[in-house]
Amino acid sequence: MELLDGQLVSKTIKEGLKLKVGQLIAEGKKVPHLAAVLVGDNGASETYVGAKVKACAEIGYKSTLLRLEEDISESRLLGIIEELNNDIDVDGILVQLPLPKHISDEKVINTIHPSKDVDGFHPVNVGKMVQGLPTFISATPHGILLLLEHYKIDTKGKHAVVVGRSNIVGRPMSILLSSNTPTGNCTVTICHSHTRNLPEICREADIIVAALGKPGFVKADMVKKGAVIIDVGITRVPDAAKKSGFALKGDVKFDEVAPHSSYITPVPGGVGPMTIAALMKNTFMACEERSGGSLI
Ligand code: GUN
Numbered sequence: 001m002e003l004l005d006g007q008l009v010s011k012t013i014k015e016g017l018k019l020k021v022g023q024l025i026a027e028g029k030k031v032p033h034l035a036a037v038l039v040g041d042n043g044a045s046e047t048y049v050g051a052k053v054k055a056c057a058e059i060g061y062k063s064t065l066l067r068l069e070e071d072i073s074e075s076r077l078l079g080i081i082e083e084l085n086n087d088i089d090v091d092g093i094l095v096q097l098p099l100p101k102h103i104s105d106e107k108v109i110n111t112i113h114p115s116k117d118v119d120g121f122h123p124v125n126v127g128k129m130v131q132g133l134p135t136f137i138s139a140t141p142h143g144i145l146l147l148l149e150h151y152k153i154d155t156k157g158k159h160a161v162v163v164g165r166s167n168i169v170g171r172p173m174s175i176l177l178s179s180n181t182p183t184g185n186c187t188v189t190i191c192h193s194h195t196r197n198l199p200e201i202c203r204e205a206d207i208i209v210a211a212l213g214k215p216g217f218v219k220a221d222m223v224k225k226g227a228v229i230i231d232v233g234i235t236r237v238p239d240a241a242k243k244s245g246f247a248l249k250g251d252v253k254f255d256e257v258a259p260h261s262s263y264i265t266p267v268p269g270g271v272g273p274m275t276i277a278a279l280m281k282n283t284f285m286a287c288e289e290r291s292g293g294s295l296i
Contacts (some may be wrong), residue, residue, distance in 0.1 A: 040070035092118035143274030164211035
């Protein structure tokens with residue numbers, strides 16, 4: 001069993017981006033600028049956005065964090081996004097999800113201009129991703145592909161089982177793994193709450209991507225010997241022994257599954273840091289494109 005060390009790979013990617021930012025500065029060019037929008041005071045969202053802003057600082061990007069009240073109206077939020085769309089200094093816009101119940105995720109995502117949608121959530125960018133066209137690929141699936149690429153994990157012809165069908169992770173992951181690319185060409189099964197015989201299906205998988213948000217859902221008896229295990233789950237579970245009062249738990253029972261696997265991501269330190277690295281790559285690409293690139 002080998003650990004897929006997202007912390008390490010993310011560090012390498014961020015160092016590469018830092019060098020590229022140094023080149024931009026030496027050439028007198030603009031550095032990438034990410035605007036992050038955080039609505040309300042969800043503790044987990046605070047942590048994630050904080051990590052994204054910190055990564056920008058490490059790499060040398062400019063970042064702006066807009067903290068908005070929980071009770072902000074939907075129309076005011078959409079207005080703020082329009083302002084960011086029109087701000088020529090801003091390259092990428094990220095609105096942290098989930099949003100309060102009175103705000104439609106869909107309207108917010110649709111309002112972000114596709115050229116600044118570094119999360120890759122806008123239907124235009126999702127459509128391009130589905131068609132295999134260059135675009136922003138949403139950060140978590142993108143980060144997972146970067147991890148597979150780094151560890152030279154052969155995906156061609158493999159049976160990948162994706163558990164979870166969210167717009168952010170499961171669905172795009174299933175499409176990307178089946179695409180005709182070096183980190184694709186899998187035969188993909190996507191499982192969800194109505195799937196019958198889920199343990200049997202998982203047992204047939206060469207690669208399992210667990211993205212359902214249920215701590216410890218994937219157990220040893222659901223995993224074939226030598227499978228590659230990607231754990232996207234990161235749920236806060238109360239733990240009095242921790243200073244924070246909670247522990248972070250993945251969707252996979254790591255201790256019992258790890259011995260069965262060939263590769264496995266830890267939680268934390270696996271997919272989480274890769275999500276940030278991918279977002280940073282997307283933000284660099286947004287800046288490049290806005291400075292006259294022609295990729296997207
Ligand atoms: N909430 C959970 N994951 C993500 C993500 O990748 N981007 C945004 N904006 N919100 C999230």
